[in-house]
Amino acid sequence: MRERWNQRYSAVSELPKVSYGLQNNTHLLPKTGTGLDLACGLGQNSIFLTKHGLSMHGWDYSAAGIEQMARHCSIQKVEVNQRCIDLTTTPWPSQTFDLICVTAFLDRTLCPQIVSHLNPGGILVYQTFNQVTDIEGENLNKPRRQQFLLGTGELLELFAELEPLVYHDEQEFAQLDHPLAGKALLIARKAAVTGDENSESC
DSSP states (O other): OHHHHHHHHHHOOSOOOOOHHHHTOGGGSOSSSEEEEETOTTOHHHHHHHHHTOEEEEEESOHHHHHHHHHHHHHHTOOOEEEEOOTTTSOOOSOOEEEEEEESOOOGGGHHHHHHTEEEEEEEEEEEEBSOOEETTEEOSSOOSGGGSBOTTHHHHHTTTSEEEEEEEOSTTOOTTSTTTTEEEEEEEOOOOOHHHHSOOO
């Protein structure tokens, strides 16, 4: 799997479009603090969020992707803390974040770590593929294996600990011209720590 992504990223030169969820919900995103772009690929979301004001970390297990990302960051004149890491086999680094974004990637086993690495009040932006594989007879460019496709309402279940702010998942009435066709989007917030929770009992 990693070799396939290394080959794919080695051949890609253009920077892909920024996640729809990020571009269209900037009013919900923190403007300062730290952010993590998980499975960052070529880094378009990291670059976008850096320009938005966040100090970004980009993690991906493809070394070729990280190399391409470094080139795009140089062109865009932004700095992103990049790390080539496979979080399915390596313990998570100790950093916590004010924002975590995930785009076009699904590993359900990582969801608890995503939640635990969000700071109190932190924002999650998760956008990836649902089970709609064709609309109006047109096949969508997406994985076909069920393990990479979200079931109806599954993002809400996977991140039930967080407060949903935006949720979109067109499965029964999918429209081909919708920018989230064949995808689900969740923007959610982790509960802030209250003063009572910080105080010591007498």
